[in-house]
Amino acid sequence: MTDKNITKDAMYDAVAPDDFESMLELDRYGNRSSAFDKIISATHDHFWDPLDKAYIDFDEPFDMENQPLVPEDLVIALSTEYVSNHLSDPKQRTRFINQSVLRSFSSILHGEQGALNLSASLCHVLKDQGAQEYAANQTREEARHVTAFAKYIKARWGKPVECGPALKSLLVEIIAAPEVYKKIIGMQMLVEGLAMGAFATFFKEIHDPLGKKLLQLVMTDEAFHHKFGKIWADRTVPKLTAEEHAIIEDWAAHCFQTLLFNLVSPHQQLDLYREFGLDPDKVVEEYGQIMTDDLRREHMKEQTNIFRVLVKTLLNAGIITDRTKAFYAMYVDLEELKAEGDRMVGDDIAEEGIRHLQAINFKDRAAPVTIAAE
Numbered sequence: 001m002t003d004k005n006i007t008k009d010a011m012y013d014a015v016a017p018d019d020f021e022s023m024l025e026l027d028r029y030g031n032r033s034s035a036f037d038k039i040i041s042a043t044h045d046h047f048w049d050p051l052d053k054a055y056i057d058f059d060e061p062f063d064m065e066n067q068p069l070v071p072e073d074l075v076i077a078l079s080t081e082y083v084s085n086h087l088s089d090p091k092q093r094t095r096f097i098n099q100s101v102l103r104s105f106s107s108i109l110h111g112e113q114g115a116l117n118l119s120a121s122l123c124h125v126l127k128d129q130g131a132q133e134y135a136a137n138q139t140r141e142e143a144r145h146v147t148a149f150a151k152y153i154k155a156r157w158g159k160p161v162e163c164g165p166a167l168k169s170l171l172v173e174i175i176a177a178p179e180v181y182k183k184i185i186g187m188q189m190l191v192e193g194l195a196m197g198a199f200a201t202f203f204k205e206i207h208d209p210l211g212k213k214l215l216q217l218v219m220t221d222e223a224f225h226h227k228f229g230k231i232w233a234d235r236t237v238p239k240l241t242a243e244e245h246a247i248i249e250d251w252a253a254h255c256f257q258t259l260l261f262n263l264v265s266p267h268q269q270l271d272l273y274r275e276f277g278l279d280p281d282k283v284v285e286e287y288g289q290i291m292t293d294d295l296r297r298e299h300m301k302e303q304t305n306i307f308r309v310l311v312k313t314l315l316n317a318g319i320i321t322d323r324t325k326a327f328y329a330m331y332v333d334l335e336e337l338k339a340e341g342d343r344m345v346g347d348d349i350a351e352e353g354i355r356h357l358q359a360i361n362f363k364d365r366a367a368p369v370t371i372a373a374e
Helices: 020-024 035-046 082-084 091-126 128-155 166-178 180-205 209-237 242-262 266-275 279-291 293-299 306-316 325-329 334-340 349-362
Strands: none
Touching: 020 082, 035 128, 035 209, 035 242, 082 279, 091 128, 091 166, 091 180, 091 266, 128 209, 166 180, 166 242, 166 266, 180 209, 180 306, 180 349, 209 306, 209 325, 209 349, 242 306, 266 279, 279 334, 306 325
8 A cells, every 4th residue: 555545444454456365365354444335235225237127127218309318497408599599499509408408428437437447456456355245336336327418318319429538638647646545536526426315317318218217327326426515525534634534625626616517518529519500609609608606606606506515525624625615605605504414415205215125126025046147
């Protein structure tokens, strides 16, 4: 383990990815943290299979030609006079909305692939058996998310679009980082927090019953992934030196700023505008006129706003201090967030989904167990 990992608890001790010999140390097999046992055991409660129609049927139809997937006000570009006037035909407008949603779901798919690779990479570096088993479980769950979102996109659009440059760059940076704290803050706290906010928003607004069902199923897993990052913060942040806290705080601010100013930027959807005969420069210009800091602050008053969720995650983890609070306070009332407590957006949706899965998974406990694969 290197000092750069900023480890304050033995259950987060890490080695180099190619140091397999350390995994064979005899004493390691006798040391196992119990901090993740409840999360690991709970995987049985929220198991689901994207290939089993008892859980979700990707053959469910939806009229993509005539019905928009989400309300128009979720597609900010349509708030500009230029885009709205250009897309006056109802069917063309519907197609624009649905193609915009494709960009969002493609980003989600790429993010799930990033989470899959990252959780798999944690299995190579975490020495604690409990932490390693949790990471292995998350890897399995992220794998089914990739399968499920790929199947949903195929059913509704045929294929995804390329990962946006800003998200792609951040995912590559997080996954390639040798420091465990960068992986946990970047992925387990921020990207997973972002996902919960996005899923909660789409779950509330999407008109497609299949999409709504998919989002809830994924949220039953993501709520636990987010807790892994919270456990790390609870065990680590209070023990940081001022220098170490500054390093972690700056990394978190870097990730947040990258997401805030790029993820929903019109610069990330230039191909969409060209596809509909729009001048990308004109769209970006008018978008900039309406998407002011004042509007960002107004949007962040919504409980499901994805960036509000991120700030709350960092604040509850004790990562935001006087050094950086002015940056976050530009967009959200930190005192208001503190008063909301630890409950995260999407937890209610996830819990309802888990009760549904328990009814499926445990309806016949006496069923015979088949171990052999077909």
